Amino acid sequence: MQLPSSLLENAVAQFAKLPGIGKKTALRLVLHLLKQDTEDVTMFGDTIKKMRNEIKFCQRCYNISDGNICSICANSARNQQIICVVENIRDVIAIESTGQFNGTYHVLGGIISPLDGVGPEQLNIEGLITRIEKESTEEILFALNPTIQGDTTIYYIQKKIAPLGCKVTTIARGIAFGGELEYADEMTLARSITNRLPVGQYVK
Amino acid sequence: MQLPSSLLENAVAQFAKLPGIGKKTALRLVLHLLKQDTEDVTMFGDTIKKMRNEIKFCQRCYNISDGNICSICANSARNQQIICVVENIRDVIAIESTGQFNGTYHVLGGIISPLDGVGPEQLNIEGLITRIEKESTEEILFALNPTIQGDTTIYYIQKKIAPLGCKVTTIARGIAFGGELEYADEMTLARSITNRLPVGQYVK
Numbered sequence: 001m002q003l004p005s006s007l008l009e010n011a012v013a014q015f016a017k018l019p020g021i022g023k024k025t026a027l028r029l030v031l032h033l034l035k036q037d038t039e040d041v042t043m044f045g046d047t048i049k050k051m052r053n054e055i056k057f058c059q060r061c062y063n064i065s066d067g068n069i070c071s072i073c074a075n076s077a078r079n080q081q082i083i084c085v086v087e088n089i090r091d092v093i094a095i096e097s098t099g100q101f102n103g104t105y106h107v108l109g110g111i112i113s114p115l116d117g118v119g120p121e122q123l124n125i126e127g128l129i130t131r132i133e134k135e136s137t138e139e140i141l142f143a144l145n146p147t148i149q150g151d152t153t154i155y156y157i158q159k160k161i162a163p164l165g166c167k168v169t170t171i172a173r174g175i176a177f178g179g180e181l182e183y184a185d186e187m188t189l190a191r192s193i194t195n196r197l198p199v200g201q202y203v204k
Numbered sequence: 205m206q207l208p209s210s211l212l213e214n215a216v217a218q219f220a221k222l223p224g225i226g227k228k229t230a231l232r233l234v235l236h237l238l239k240q241d242t243e244d245v246t247m248f249g250d251t252i253k254k255m256r257n258e259i260k261f262c263q264r265c266y267n268i269s270d271g272n273i274c275s276i277c278a279n280s281a282r283n284q285q286i287i288c289v290v291e292n293i294r295d296v297i298a299i300e301s302t303g304q305f306n307g308t309y310h311v312l313g314g315i316i317s318p319l320d321g322v323g324p325e326q327l328n329i330e331g332l333i334t335r336i337e338k339e340s341t342e343e344i345l346f347a348l349n350p351t352i353q354g355d356t357t358i359y360y361i362q363k364k365i366a367p368l369g370c371k372v373t374t375i376a377r378g379i380a381f382g383g384e385l386e387y388a389d390e391m392t393l394a395r396s397i398t399n400r401l402p403v404g405q406y407v408k
Binding site: 001002004006008019032050052054070 | 207209210211212221222224225229232233234235237238240242245246247248249250251252253254255258259269270276293294296297300
């Protein structure tokens, strides 16, 4: 695809670097921006730059933040004694949007995955242990993806924090709402039977 | 979806304004940029701004250009006596990538579509007529989409330029390569029969 202008070509190349965006989509986006007012496009560019330059990570939970401490950690209405351990920021956003969790978070920044070259030392695990010791946390709730890597990470951290004596839980795994039993994989179905709940507790 | 930072929120809102990009995709793109080097993201923002601020349109054919005259119009190796009339810049790029056309272009900036409030006066038709008069053009080749609006536009322009006495052609319409006769619509099939070609001409 030969473009008639090097300015256009550069802009398309920049968009095409983004995940899931090919050269044709990039061109469509750039031609859309070309039809917008100059001020709007300047604002677009400046907002992205400002975001990258000024965004901070919470020093306590490693969540994205405008300041040194994120709005969740700074919120005294939330239960600071429960820490939900998640893989990344997207998981924080997903759990926050359920409105069901009133504790704080700890973002690991990944999960233990030797095949991808990610070991425990690359994750924010030391920060979590220091935090539990310092804040005498009551409960650690693991909300990691139900994969081998997720389970390995839980196992590793659990062994590390066992001496600290806080309660350790994980989010429930089972048949998803709207899911059908006959299409569920055996592992999930087996676990959902092993971990069966009294009906009163389920309905609560 | 509640985001933990207003900087992030603004960046996501900017991306979500682009066509075909929803809030979830926008978040994915922004989090990707957040993982890149500050210099790379600064370059991203600056490239987009520079593109919008500095890009020009060719004064002769209204194609995108780095200068006052685009590289196609300025190229003396191209046949300046043939003008291919297209709807927009994307069509120029599509035709250029075939490598089959060695003339120049004229970008209308749309097609006549009364339902969308686009009349002939909003398009670069006057510029085309002036150009044919001044340059004593030999041939006008219409490469517009085969729709009612496209045909209306061809009809309108053709009537306007008839007194100027240049040859007027349109790109061939028929069964696309790889297409199947039985799935072709009646209009296309009927036209491809009416406009049938001698086999020698087809193979040439």
